[in-house]
Amino acid sequence: MTKIIEIFLKCSFSWEKLKEMKEKEVKFWAADGLNLLQIVEIDEKGRSVYVINQSGKISWPLKYRKLEEVHTKFHNGEIALLAYEIDKLAPMWGNYIAGLLKYLGCDTTPLST
Numbered sequence: 001m002t003k004i005i006e007i008f009l010k011c012s013f014s015w016e017k018l019k020e021m022k023e024k025e026v027k028f029w030a031a032d033g034l035n036l037l038q039i040v041e042i043d044e045k046g047r048s049v050y051v052i053n054q055s056g057k058i059s060w061p062l063k064y065r066k067l068e069e070v071h072t073k074f075h076n077g078e079i080a081l082l083a084y085e086i087d088k089l090a091p092m093w094g095n096y097i098a099g100l101l102k103y104l105g106c107d108t109t110p111l112s113t
């Protein structure tokens with residue numbers, strides 16, 4: 001039943017959504033399921049986000065533009081939501097970005113036609 005509902009939902013990827021996640025202190029899993037992550041800081045001017053992992057390590061800034069690029073390519077069917085594929089576009093970020101896009105429901109949203 002949930003499957004049927006999901007097909008009609010769009011993913012919730014947007015800059016606004018990332019800001020909301022930061023404000024609500026939303027936690028999400030990295031793609032490997034081993035690291036619980038949270039967006040701790042948003043740089044509005046530089047349009048980037050900082051992610052903290054469960055051991056308290058804060059990432060270097062992740063550009064929203066880079067995130068958008070990965071997101072578009074995924075929905076265009078050019079890449080899969082796999083850490084090693086995303087790493088080719090955003091080195092070292094694959095695991096985090098795949099986890100984030102899964103959290104936002106991208107993997108249950110049909111490809112755009």
Ligand SMILES: [Zn+2]
Pocket residue numbers: 011012013071075104105106109
């Ligand atoms: Zn999406």
